[in-house]
Amino acid sequence: MAEAVVLRQAPDMGAAEFARWQKLIEVRTGIHLPEHRKPFLMLALSSRMREIGVEDYNDYFVSLRDGAPQASFEWACLVDLLTVHETRFFRHEESFELVRSYVRNLLKQNGEQQKRSIQAWSVGCSTGEEVYSLALALHELQDETGPFYYGVTGTDISYPALASAREGIYHLRRLIGLSDEQRERYFQAVGDDYYQVMPAVRQRTCFVQGNVHDLRHAPNQLFDIIYCQNLLIYFQPERRRDLLNQLVEHLRPGGMLVLAPGEVLRWHHPALTRIQNKQCLAFSHRGSNPQAE
Template sequence: MQNKPLPDMPPSMQMDEDQFGRWAALLEERTGIHLSERRRSFLISSLNIRMRELGLDDYEAYFQYLTTGTRGAVEWEILVDRLTVHETRFYRDDQALSVVRRHAREWLEQHAGERERFELWSVGCATGEEAYSLAILLDDLFTRSGSQAYLGITATDVSTASLSAGRKGLYHRNRIKNLPEALQSHYFESVDEQHVQVIPALQQRVCFMRQNLLELEQARMGQMDIIFCQNVLIYFPRERRLQILDYLVEHLKPGGLLVLGAGEIIDWQNPHVYSESFQGVLAYRRVAQEFGA
């Protein structure tokens, strides 16, 4: 059954129900992201742009191309980057950053003088702004406190293109204007009139890795003091969100904190964590001592 042409789309770009269902199912199977009917035109235009680049003019031919062999696997990396939303910015959520700061201060008090490791995981880090914001906040805090602790940030995403942008650490000047000036000049070097570069000392603190949230049971991730997961769960159906959260808890150290975006989940319960939400930030702390452990 052919749909009525959408007003902003030529008839050659139309996609029938079966085709839409097939593409949406492929995306859901491989990334967990549920593509609602409202996003049909986004799917169609993303596919058409990519098909034009490849010289293909038929959805079926592109589907075959994408789902066959090594060439298809490489192509999938490109397409998934186009189909996922990478909107992000430095210091995006002040309240959540305050929660991180408070938790890190508490940790520093408890581990004063120790050479312990403090590990944070930025889940769905997109092009790195979130991970570097957290690295800046923590590096600044740890340096001021004179701590000898090792500070490490792991930043993961499903999109390899986003990860390589994060690794580069090169941003337009406009992107860092949310940061206090002292932090801008301390943590970024000027490249040219338009761009700045994250300083190597901060880059070394952040390790960018590919990790699909659908494959968390195989994640080779260590135990974290903070897991920061914002604006990612919203793209998954509820059942999948609950599953992801349960896996994330397994990677929290006792007493560690899981920080989510406001309203990203309701009625989630896990026996290993308790709610520590405040000031509009959804956060859960892993119990410090598990009975019977």
Template sequence: MSELHNSPLSADSTWFLRRLPAMDEAQFKQWQALLEQRTGMTLPAERRSFLETKLAIRMREIGCSSYQAYYETTVVGPNAIREWSTLVDRLTVQETRFFRDPDAFRLVADYVLTRPREQLRKHALEAWSVGCSSGEEPYTLAMVLNECMNQLALQPLYGVTGSDISAPVLEKARTGQFNARKLSGVEANLKTRYFRPAERNTEEIVDSIRERVCFTRLNVLDLDRAPMHGMNIIFCQNLLIYFRRWRRRDIVRRLAERLAPGGLLVLGQGELTDWQPPGLQRVPSEHVLAWIKRQTDEE
């Protein structure tokens, strides 16, 4: 390291310190099209600077000096698949926390507590967190379900699956370790029951909850190939906002197909407007956007 600081930069490496030229309209549209084609996500014009910044950081890391050259690296280069995976992780918004939407989780609790007790005793509850990021949402679902089972004096017969397009955030989720800021929405009694101190001033999910949660990589454009079926609860918040309206509807239709009859689908407020998904009945709520799958689908 000291040798690097004491010697002048070579002519080939001085570009590393230069500011990259602004992305022109054609280049931006090219990247927009690639992102939408591969992930379904749309990137509006006002987020061009966000894209430029993220691309520039990665380009400097691998020694790529132009947007076009990097585009070709992610599309046809020898390591295109690996590079695309890295880039998607950089471009995916991963800010989340426990109990991010308290009203939605209260609705989930009410839903479970009003199920026939004999049904809960005989059949495991299956929940799915779509676009789970670093795991706060599926772990929250597991805590809510566990609290419900305790309240009903039933054995904890349930499981939660978290899915996301980003492999690195899924690896982080599997560790079950979080900094204190992510726990700001967790009530003290729940924090005591479900977390324990871990390394580097983090908190760790207790084993009884971690063993109920699994994670899998999944692009929501590939829902037709998702192995999840007969889910009792599907939680999909703060994901649909990145997609065009027609694609949001398509995603919700496919999620509804994965619900068991009587299952609950929870979305984020404002993510789907002026449309009634076929086969679903809206849950009357001012604060949560949710539907119940009818016992007999009405297409």
């Protein structure tokens, strides 16, 4: 109902105008908007245009197309409206189990645990639940393996999602996916039904804003685990493959890339081997391969 009201106020958009928006958005962000999403695009554009006092699609188009470098903030705001931030703790439990298994084997293989550091990257981390789930999985593993250093980096294009991720404060109903024990051990109450991730875990995380289609600003390091779920869905198959090829450049030899099941088809990379696990879509970098099971 609310959408219909806003749509009525949104200026009409002809086919040619939609086509040029479609193209600009896909070139700059990788996001593909099929024809049936035109009303959704009109809604997103007109809502943003109202916020910044622009009346005409064309004016907004020109400012986005030609307005570098300030336009990068504007692009982030627009992408924010075109994507959803749905996420939850331990969203795909089988993938987290694979991470635990991989790290266990990596540490075993390495032998000198004390000197080992595990670095993970959550690509498209939204409001942080995925980052904290990785951090908790690694933190808890130390009960079994003994201490090792770990760090988890989360990146996303959305400024508001990252601000919320950095705070690490969640309403009780968003803690589903966590056991009671995890909630008690790793969260502290900060108000009615709100809980914050404990500093001991938060201080092992960091959050960085960036567009995944511009990996020049990606974290300048190699990762043992790259975890990228529910982000590729916005992109066309060819873009997905390009992006994955670039992510591999950030994977340490022996590292593991974890995607969501079914997110990419017929993608092979010469440096990677598919991990045999029916419930997960993951690849290990041939190097010193720790063989997650």
